[in-house]
Amino acid sequence: MDLSDAALLLVAGLAAGTVNAVAGGGSLITFPALIAVGLPPVAANVSNSVAVCPGYLASVAGSWRDLPPRRAVLALLPTALVGTTIGALLLLNTPARAFELVVPFLVLGATAVLAFQDPLRRLVGHPRDLGARRRVVTLQVMVLLGTVYGGYFGAALGVMLIAGLALVLDETLARVAALKNMLSAVVGLTTVGIFAAFGPLNWAAVAVVAPATLVGGYVGARLVRRLPPVVLKSLIVVFGTVIGGYLLHRALR
Template sequence: MDPIQAALLFAAGVATGAFNAVAGGGSLIAFSALMAAGIPPLTAKLTSTVAVFPGNVASVVGGYRDLPPRGDVRRVLPAALLGGVAGSVLLLVTPNRVFDVIVPFLVLAASAVLGLQERIGEIVRRTALRRRRDHPATLQTLVALGGVYGGYIGAGFGIVLVATLALVQHEPLTRTVALKNLLSAVISFTAVVLYVVFGDIDWRGAGILVPATVLGGYVGARLLRRLPGRLLRRVVVTFGTIFGLVLLWRNLL
């Protein structure tokens, strides 16, 4: 990795942290930047997951006071762990050549989730106003599926978890988001452990991205808050869609 690639990767890391803090979906930027630096797609996916993990932890620390009672957390935590492990293992056993073929569809799927965030948010807000009975089995199943998505794809799975929790549980939105942050961190932690032990991590790239994402999350986000979150999200969705289509076109050649 030459100095120019390293500088561009650091800039992408700052953007990743800032976008994740303001609009979400920044991991698509880190993943794309790693591939642009010449890192193979599967290694880039594993490396980007490791690099953005500190941001997940910071979200939990910042919102721990809003977490629901411990009993509610313990009810869904095993499902998140199981789903995260399943998705991560599935990714690790996927052959590199197979992942190269499917990665454009994963990028496009993540972009679609981000693009639908406003509609999902509207569903969440409407559901939060309704008094519903909790359905533990349904909740645990959906959280586990969200964990599989998070372990395998990653980008946008926080949106998936928020929608899942709000549709099945009756909790204030602040608690829902705080629980989402905790589950996201748990799923990311299982993925990071498995990726580090069994996967191929580009530690040079991770070493550049980690401080950059932290900087972007704590400093860059303050500057980007002056811009509409909707505009920022559209930028990421447009970028992800174009990037996914380019990868798809390359696979077809």
């Protein structure tokens, strides 16, 4: 890796950390950057998953005050751990092509759920109108599906988590984003353990990208607290649409 490669990865890491904290999708900045400096796709995907983890942790630190009640958060962490493990093992043991074709539609679908959140709530019921058991089960299912995706291919994980969580939680979007950051951190830490043991990691690339995502993640999380809900929601929908379109273009080439 020469100086220009390192500079490219540094800038990509800063941008990705900030984007991940605000809306998710930062991996679509770092993943192409890792490809551009010469890593094979699988190694780039694995190295990217490990490198963005510090940014998730910084996002948690920046949004700690906005987290929902701690007991509710703790109840979701085992599900997130199981889902991420399933997704990471799928990545290491199955062909990627079929999932690559599905991923864009998952991202675009999640973005549409967030964009049309209010009509969907009227259709399925507002979270405050759901029974306690149904709300808990639905939330756990959302987290499981989102973290399986995150363990396999984390791009747009934030968009998918926010879309699902906002549909079943009666919380402000800032608090939903804080919970998304916590779950993303669980995904990141779990994939670090699995990929460090079994994946084709490029540690030099990780060493450049990881500190940059740490800085960007903290800055992005602080920015979320200052954005009006309408602006934040619009940014996430735009990011999700762009990311989904990009992934669809890549899959169909």
